[in-house]
Amino acid sequence: MRQEGFGYTFDSSACAECGGRCCTGESGNIFMKRSEIQAMATYLQMDEQHFAQNYLLKKGYKYTLKEQRVGMSHDCIFYSRDAGGCLVYDVRPQQCRTFPFWDYFKNNMQELRDECPGIVDD
Ligand code: SF4
Ligand code: SF4
Helix, strand or coil, X not given: CECCCCCEEECHHHHHHHCCCCCCCCCCCCECCHHHHHXXXXXXXXXXXXXXXXXXXEECCEEEXXXXXXXXXXXXXXXXXXXXXXXXXXXXXXXXXXXXXXHHHHCCHHHHHHHCCCEEEC
């Protein structure tokens, strides 16, 4: 998979063996738009307030998904090591859907190569 403006391609077959490195590891933010919060709460059959209390952290004016500590790792609250994947995959937010094609990585290629084994240099 490739995307205009990015100097690499992405081989999604790497995900099967990867262990969800983009959902675990160093602490980070997965920002959620209002519509994404609504969609995820509906998917989990929760009202938004209950969903927010359980799964969101407020950072400034934004909301990010909480993390869970597993050893030294900061796993996304919705990453399941038992299931080997995302528990809300069908309604994962745009930030997750667009990985690894984030503008941030255009100037931070080594960081991306270190994290994602599916990156193939052009
Ligand atoms: S880090 Fe890359 S290879 Fe691993 S699960 Fe995420 S997208 Fe797939
Ligand atoms: S919502 Fe799903 S795809 Fe996104 S970081 Fe969390 S576990 Fe990964």
